Amino acid sequence: MESRNFARLRPIGGQLRMKFHSFEIILPVDKKIIPWERYSQQQVTAGVCSMSQKVFEPGIAAGRLEAEAYAVQFSDLHPPLDQHEALVAADRCYFCYDAPCITACPTDIDIPLFIRQIATGTPDAAAKTILSQNILGGMCARVCPTEQLCEQACVREAAEGKPVKIGELQRFATDHLQEQGKHPFERADSTGKRVAVVGAGPAGLSCAHRLAMLGHDVVVHDARPKPGGLNEYGIATYKTPNGFAQAEVDWLMQIGGITLQTGSALGAQMTIEDLKADFDAVFLGMGLGGVNALGAEGEDKTGVLDAVDFISDLRQAEDVAQVPIGRDVVVIGGGMTAIDAAVQAKLLGALNVTLVYRRGRDRMNASVFEQDLASSKGVRIVNHAVPVAVHGNGAVREIEFEYVDGEMNGTGQMLRLAADQVFKAIGQTLQGDALPALEGRKIKVDSTGRTSVDGIWAGGDCASGGDDLTVTAVAEGRDAAMDIHMALVG
Amino acid sequence: MADLRSEFVGIKSPNPFWLASAPPTDKEYNVRRAFEAGWGGVVWKTLGIDPAVVNVNGPRYGAIYGADRRLLGLNNIELITDRPLAVNLQEIKSVKRDYPDRAMVVSLMVPCEEEPWKYILPLVEETGADGVELNFGCPHGMSERGMGAAVGQVPEYIEMVTRWVKASTRMPVIVKLTPNIADIRKPAEAAMRGGADAVSLINTINSITSVDLDLFAPEPTIDGKGAHGGYCGPAVKPIALNMVAEIARDPELSHMPISGIGGVTTWRDAAEFMALGAGNVQVCTAVMTYGFKIVQEMISGLSEYLDEKAMTSVDQLVRRAVPNVTDWNQLNLNYVAKAKINEDLCISCGRCYAACEDTSHQAIAMSEDRVFSVIDDECVACNLCVNVCPVEDCITMEAMTPGTVDPRTGKVVEQEYANWTTHPNNPAAAAAE
Ligand SMILES: Cc1cc2nc3c(=O)[nH]c(=O)nc-3n(C[C@H](O)[C@H](O)[C@H](O)COP(=O)(O)OP(=O)(O)OC[C@H]3O[C@@H](n4cnc5c(N)ncnc54)[C@H](O)[C@@H]3O)c2cc1C
Numbered sequence: 001m002e003s004r005n006f007a008r009l010r011p012i013g014g015q016l017r018m019k020f021h022s023f024e025i026i027l028p029v030d031k032k033i034i035p036w037e038r039y040s041q042q043q044v045t046a047g048v049c050s051m052s053q054k055v056f057e058p059g060i061a062a063g064r065l066e067a068e069a070y071a072v073q074f075s076d077l078h079p080p081l082d083q084h085e086a087l088v089a090a091d092r093c094y095f096c097y098d099a100p101c102i103t104a105c106p107t108d109i110d111i112p113l114f115i116r117q118i119a120t121g122t123p124d125a126a127a128k129t130i131l132s133q134n135i136l137g138g139m140c141a142r143v144c145p146t147e148q149l150c151e152q153a154c155v156r157e158a159a160e161g162k163p164v165k166i167g168e169l170q171r172f173a174t175d176h177l178q179e180q181g182k183h184p185f186e187r188a189d190s191t192g193k194r195v196a197v198v199g200a201g202p203a204g205l206s207c208a209h210r211l212a213m214l215g216h217d218v219v220v221h222d223a224r225p226k227p228g229g230l231n232e233y234g235i236a237t238y239k240t241p242n243g244f245a246q247a248e249v250d251w252l253m254q255i256g257g258i259t260l261q262t263g264s265a266l267g268a269q270m271t272i273e274d275l276k277a278d279f280d281a282v283f284l285g286m287g288l289g290g291v292n293a294l295g296a297e298g299e300d301k302t303g304v305l306d307a308v309d310f311i312s313d314l315r316q317a318e319d320v321a322q323v324p325i326g327r328d329v330v331v332i333g334g335g336m337t338a339i340d341a342a343v344q345a346k347l348l349g350a351l352n353v354t355l356v357y358r359r360g361r362d363r364m365n366a367s368v369f370e371q372d373l374a375s376s377k378g379v380r381i382v383n384h385a386v387p388v389a390v391h392g393n394g395a396v397r398e399i400e401f402e403y404v405d406g407e408m409n410g411t412g413q414m415l416r417l418a419a420d421q422v423f424k425a426i427g428q429t430l431q432g433d434a435l436p437a438l439e440g441r442k443i444k445v446d447s448t449g450r451t452s453v454d455g456i457w458a459g460g461d462c463a464s465g466g467d468d469l470t471v472t473a474v475a476e477g478r479d480a481a482m483d484i485h486m487a488l489v490g
Numbered sequence: 491m492a493d494l495r496s497e498f499v500g501i502k503s504p505n506p507f508w509l510a511s512a513p514p515t516d517k518e519y520n521v522r523r524a525f526e527a528g529w530g531g532v533v534w535k536t537l538g539i540d541p542a543v544v545n546v547n548g549p550r551y552g553a554i555y556g557a558d559r560r561l562l563g564l565n566n567i568e569l570i571t572d573r574p575l576a577v578n579l580q581e582i583k584s585v586k587r588d589y590p591d592r593a594m595v596v597s598l599m600v601p602c603e604e605e606p607w608k609y610i611l612p613l614v615e616e617t618g619a620d621g622v623e624l625n626f627g628c629p630h631g632m633s634e635r636g637m638g639a640a641v642g643q644v645p646e647y648i649e650m651v652t653r654w655v656k657a658s659t660r661m662p663v664i665v666k667l668t669p670n671i672a673d674i675r676k677p678a679e680a681a682m683r684g685g686a687d688a689v690s691l692i693n694t695i696n697s698i699t700s701v702d703l704d705l706f707a708p709e710p711t712i713d714g715k716g717a718h719g720g721y722c723g724p725a726v727k728p729i730a731l732n733m734v735a736e737i738a739r740d741p742e743l744s745h746m747p748i749s750g751i752g753g754v755t756t757w758r759d760a761a762e763f764m765a766l767g768a769g770n771v772q773v774c775t776a777v778m779t780y781g782f783k784i785v786q787e788m789i790s791g792l793s794e795y796l797d798e799k800a801m802t803s804v805d806q807l808v809r810r811a812v813p814n815v816t817d818w819n820q821l822n823l824n825y826v827a828k829a830k831i832n833e834d835l836c837i838s839c840g841r842c843y844a845a846c847e848d849t850s851h852q853a854i855a856m857s858e859d860r861v862f863s864v865i866d867d868e869c870v871a872c873n874l875c876v877n878v879c880p881v882e883d884c885i886t887m888e889a890m891t892p893g894t895v896d897p898r899t900g901k902v903v904e905q906e907y908a909n910w911t912t913h914p915n916n917p918a919a920a921a922a923e
Pocket residue numbers: 143144145198199200201202203204221222223224227228229230231234235236239264265266267285286287288289308311336337340432459460461462467468469470471473
C-alpha cells in the first residue's frame with residue numbers, strides 16, 4: 001500500500017492544524033459559502049426580490065408579482081418531514097405517562113404511541129392510531145394551532161422550549177398511509193339505519209365516517225358544489241396546497257356507505273322536517289354561513305368585502321396570479337380569518353397590508369404563532385382601533401378608525417388608512433330557520449351533541465361550546481356519531 | 491495544568507490515550523493523522539504471518555443505536571490486517587522514526603506454535619516499536635483457525651505463548667484478553683505466570699447485533715448469511731469496567747499493569763477506567779464514530795478534572811476507586827436513602843411514575859395537575875426513577891440521617907455499619923453464632 005507523507009494528509013476534524021515552532025494554529029477548511037443563485041433564491045422566498053412594477057399600481061389588480069413568484073409564495077408553510085427528519089423528531093418523544101399532549105388534543109390522539117410507531121419504522125400503524133381518533137388527522141396535522149394545543153402541553157416545551165413536532169409527525173404518518181391510497185378501516189355489517197348529515201365540513205365528515213363505519217347508511221347534504229367545508233373554502237392556501245382537502249375527502253369516502261349530495265341546502269332543497277321524516281337521525285354540521293357587519297358608515301362601497309369570500313375565491317382560483325388584490329389592503333378583525341386574509345393579501349403582492357383589531361394583541365383569537373407569521377410576511381398589526389367610516393367615491397379610498405381604550409370607549413383619536421380593498425373578518429354567524437334551540441348565537445348541545453330536538457344532533461362551528469377549530473369540529477362530529485349509534489342500536 | 495504524560499510498562503507517551511489495535515491503526519496514513527491529532531500512542535492493527543488474511547467483501551459492521559441514531563454498540567467481522575507483513579513493518583518503522591515521543595505497540599497474532607513467534611518478533615523489534623500486544627481476543631474468524639480467542643479462552647495456552655514470546659524478545663509484552671470467558675482473572679493469571687508485563691482488556695464480545703427481517707439473516711449480512719461478530723463501543727463499557735476492576739482488586743493480580751479498553755468515548759470514560767485500575771486506555775469505536783479529533787476533548791477534559799481534584803499526574807488517579815470496589819455482602823445495610831424530586835427541574839413527563847407504579851414500589855404520587863412526589867413510606871431507594879428521568883439531577887437519592895426514623899420500616903436509621911454477613915436473616919450468620 002502507498003505511504004503518504006505528512007504534507008498530503010487530509011485535515012483532521014475539518015480543521016487544518018499547522019505547527020510553528022512552539023505554537024500551533026488551527027485553520028478552518030471548507031468554509032461553507034452559499035452560492036449566489038441559492039442566496040438570491042432565498043431572498044425571493046422571503047418576499048424581497050419578488051416585486052414587479054405592478055406592485056406600485058394603485059387600485060385592485062391581478063398579477064402584481066412575477067409569474068414564477070406565486071408558486072414560491074403559496075407553497076407549503078411547513079414542508080413535510082422526510083424520513084430522516086421524522087426519525088430525528090420522533091426520537092425526542094419521552095413516551096410520557098398519561099401524556100399531557102393527549103389531554104391537550106381535542107380528539108385525544110394517543111400521541112406517544114403513534115410517535116413510537118413512527119420511531120420503530122411503522123408509519124402506517126402510526127397513521128391508524130391517529131385516524132382511529134381523528135379521521136381528518138391529515139388535515140388537522142396541517143391546520144391545528146399546535147402551539148396552543150398538543151405542542152404547548154408537550155413536556156419538552158417545558159424542558160427546552162422546543163416541543164416534539166407532533167403536528168409534523170402526524171402529517172408524516174397520515175401522508176404515508178394516504179399517499180398509498182390505503183383506507184385502514186372497514187365498514188361493519190349494515191344496521192339498516194339511515195342518518196342524514198347536513199354539511200360536509202370537518203364536523204359532518206367526521207360524523208358521517210364514524211356512522212358509516214358502524215354500519216349505518218349516511219346521506220350527507222352540502223349546499224356548496226364541493227365537500228370539505230372550510231377545509232376546502234376557508235383554510236389558508238399555504239396550509240393545504242395541492243388539492244389535499246379533496247384528496248382527503250375522497251380517501252375518507254372509501255369507507256363506503258356514505259352518499260354525498262352537493263348543492264343540496266337545508267332550507268332550500270329540504271327542511272328539517274323532511275329529514276326527520278326520512279331518516280332515523282339527523283346531524284347538523286353546517287358551520288357558520290353568515291358574516292357579521294361592520295356597522296361603519298360607507299360599508300357598502302365597492303372594494304369592501306367579506307374576508308371569507310376573498311379567501312374562498314383564492315382557494316378556488318385555478319391560477320392565484322389571476323386573483324386581483326389591492327395595493328393598499330386593510331383587514332379588520334383579530335382571528336384566524338383576519339390573519340389568513342392579511343397574509344394572503346401580502347402574498348399576492350399587496351404593497352401595504354394593515355390588520356386592525358379593536359382590542360389588544362393578547363385578546364386576539366389568532367395565536368401568537370399566527371400573529372408572528374403575519375408580521376414576518378410584512379403585515380402591520382394595529383390594535384385598539386374601531387372602524388367608523390369608509391371613505392371614497394363609489395369605491396373605497398380610505399378607511400377611518402377611532403382608537404379605543406381597554407373598555408372599548410372612544411378616545412377621539414383618529415387614524416386614516418389608505419385602502420383600495422377592505423376585508424371584513426369580524427366573525428361569522430349561524431344561518432338558518434326552524435333550527436333547534438340556540439344558546440347565544442349557536443345551536444345548544446350537550447356533551448354528546450344532542451340538541452333540544454329529539455333525533456337531532458349538532459356539532460362543529462354551528463354548535464355551542466368548542467373553539468371553532470377544525471379539530472374540535474372533528475371531535476364533536478365523532479362523539480355525536482357515537483351517541484347516535486348508541487341511540488339507534490344501543 | 492496537570493501533567494498528562496504517561497508511562498506504561500516503561501513505554502512513554504505524552505498522554506494516556508492510545509488507539510486500540512483496529513482499523514484506525516491499520517496503516518501509516520491513519521496513524522500519522524492520529525498522531526497529528528494528538529493521540530499519545532497506538533497499538534498497530536494485528537499483524538500475522540503472510541499470506542495475509544482476506545476480509546469479506548461485503549459489510550463488516552453492524553450497529554445498535556440510541557436516541558438520535560447515536561451509535562451505542564458496534565459489531566464487526568473484520569479479521570487481522572489483510573495487508574502484507576512487510577508493508578506494515580516498513581510503515582511502522584517510518585512512523586516511529588517521525589514520532590519518537592509516541593507509543594508504538596504492535597499487535598500480533600500467529601499460529602499457536604513457537605516457530606512463527608520466533609520468526610515475527612525480531613522483525614517487529616527491528617522497526618523500533620516500543621512493545622508488542624498479543625491478540626488473544628479476536629472472537630470471530632481467527633478463532634475458528636485456532637488463534638485469537640481460541641487461545642485466550644484456554645489459560646494454559648495463554649501462559650505457554652506468553653512464555654515463548656518473552657523468551658524471544660526484549661520488548662515489553664502486553665497480553666490482550668478476551669471477555670468471552672466466565673472469570674477474567676483466570677486468563678490474567680495465566681498471562682502473569684507466562685511473564686507478561688501487562689494485560690489489556692477487553693477485546694470484543696461475541697454478538698449478533700440485529701436480524702434482517704426480510705432476509706431472515708443476521709446482520710451484517712453477506713449474501714444472505716451472517717456470522718457472529720465482536721461487540722464494542724459505549725454499550726460494552728460496563729462489562730469492561732467490571733473486568734478491569736476484577737483484576738485490579740484481586741490480591742494476586744493487583745500489581746499487574748492494565749491497559750483499559752472497551753467503550754472509552756470521552757475523558758470521563760477514560761478517567762473511570764483509570765480510577766478502577768487501568769494505567770492507560772485504548773480507544774477504537776469512538777474514533778471510528780467521530781474521528782481522531784475527539785482526543786482534544788479527552789486531553790482537555792482529563793487535565794481539567796485532574797486540576798480540580800488537585801492531582802498533578804495521571805498516576806495519582808490510577809486505582810483511586812479500587813479500594814471501594816467490594817462484594818455485595820460487604821455493603822452497609824444500615825444505610826437508608828430516599829428518592830427526592832426537584833419540582834423546579836421536573837418537566838412532568840411521568841416516566842418516574844410509570845416506572846415506580848407499574849414495575850416497582852408504588853412510591854411516587856401524581857397529583858391532578860401532574861406534580862410528582864416521592865412517598866417516603868414506600869420508597870426503597872432502588873434508583874429506578876433516577877435512571878428513567880430524562881432530566882439530569884432532577885431526582886436525587888438523599889441519605890437519611892442516622893437517628894431519624896425510616897417511615898417505610900418504622901425503624902430508626904442506625905449509625906453503625908452492618909452488612910449481610912451479620913444480618914439476622916442470613917442463615918449463615920445465625921449458624922456462626
Ligand atoms: C378563514 C378561516 C381560516 C381558518 N383556519 C383555521 C386553521 O388554520 N386551523 C383550524 O383549526 N381552524 C381554522 N378555521 C376554523 C375551521 O375551519 C372551522 O372551525 C371548521 O371548519 C368548522 O367545521 P364545521 O364542519 O363545523 O363547519 P364548516 O367547515 O364551516 O363546514 C360547514 C359545511 O356546511 C355547509 N352548509 C352550510 N349551510 C348549509 C345548509 N344550509 N345546507 C347544507 N349545507 C350547508 C357548508 O357549505 C360547509 O361545507 C378557519 C376558519 C376560517 C373561516
